[in-house]
Amino acid sequence: MSRRIYFLWGEESYLIDRELERIAAIIGQESGEEVETIYLDADELNAYELLEALQFSPLFSLQRLVVIKRPWWLGKAKRRGGKTAEIEKIFLDYLQQDMEGQVLVLTANEHSTTNPLVKILDREATVIACKSLGSQHLSEWINKEFASRGLKVEKSAANLMAKSGQDMYYLQNLIDKTALLVKGRPVKIADIEGELETKTEIKVFKLSDALLKRNLKASFQAYNQLLVQGEHPILFLYIIVRQFMALARVKYYNEKSYGSKEIVAQTGLHEFMVKKMLDNARNFSWDELWQLFQIFLQTDVKFKSSSLDDKMLMEALIVEICSKR
Structure with missing residues (x-):
């Protein structure tokens, strides 16, 4: 499999993680092999260490997925502090190499179009926006999550959760907890009000x-x-x-x-x-x-x-x- 790069952006961690799972599944299906997944903390690596970490030789694993979550150097200029020149060179060099079997995924909270590294990713990577869901789509997701657990939820209860401002991991945890409490009966708004933060x-x-x-x-x-x-x-x-x-x-x-x-x-x-x-x-x-x-x-x-x-x-x-x- 040829080297590929993905750039996922958005503030909803749940959606980013689901997209990562989808990418890993695609790699596994295409190759028919188990995928080795490696998470790099780029903020803890200097430029040289990052370069070393990106090098790949398929000696023990034929497929490798490397994930770099929310590195500071994909943010806006005032947060980067003008220190991305070395990182930019690393990625330009990386793009010239044919790392057969390796897929690289980078994530960020936002799509900073003025960032030179983001410009590179826009040209060279598969860019996927994982934007937070609006209340209507979030309500639909909540209904599907309850349905997957064999439960129905009142419209008012789903709407309360959707408009709560909580992230999807919080809501998923609340759904799991509520499913245990209601023991198979329909979920009512009182069930949610009792557990949701004020x-x-x-x-x-x-x-x-x-x-x-x-x-x-x-x-x-x-x-x-x-x-x-x-x-x-x-x-x-x-x-x-x-x-x-x-x-x-x-x-x-x-x-x-x-x-x-x-x-x-x-x-x-x-x-x-x-x-x-x-x-x-x-x-x-x-x-x-x-x-x-x-x-x-x-x-x-x-x-x-x-x-x-x-x-x-x-x-x-x-x-x-x-x-x-």
Whole structure:
């Protein structure tokens, strides 16, 4: 099989992972062989190590799928910091080689058309947009997921889930949990309301998710929407701190080489939450996390004891979180 490259982009991790499974299945069907899948953490590799990792000789496996998830060098210019020249050269060299049996997949949260590497991928790769589903299509997916478990779900319950703002891994976990609770009867809206996070928390999770990705624009969009809806910044701080505590715990166990299931057992977090934190753990160094927890404490004190404007304090905090040191 000739070398192929795929570029998958979109913020919905569930859709990215399903597309990866589809690609692996196609490779296996075409070759009739088991596919070796390797995940590279490009943020932990320098240019030379990345070059070595991409080299492939089919000595022990005739088919290899290499996946590089959300490397920083596929982002926008202000986040790349002008350090992609070596990476760009590596991929230009890679394209000149005939690595029979190897398929390379790169993923990103967005399709940054000004990024020179993305321009290369647009020319040379199969580009697949894994955009988040709208509420109607998401509701249809929820119905299919319940149906695959032999269950019917009330329209109001499916709509509540679809409009919750939660990612698809969270919703899938909720579907699994609900299926166990209802024991074969139709799923009603009360079943979902009892398990779904409160509406206020769901709104703030959009902000915290953007902050975990260090996406300043998305963070301020979510923040301003919360203000319009009448939410108070002190609540934002409480949920943000809780999310970053979860991030630190997952990052710690991940660096101790614990698997996802072991991290779930150690932390008590839901599997979807652990997956989300693993996706974002590389965005923050330990020094940055330590500084942020100090800033969280200072912000909390200022909220409670100073005359400073709450909105200005929260805006300053958002900038601090999204700014790399």
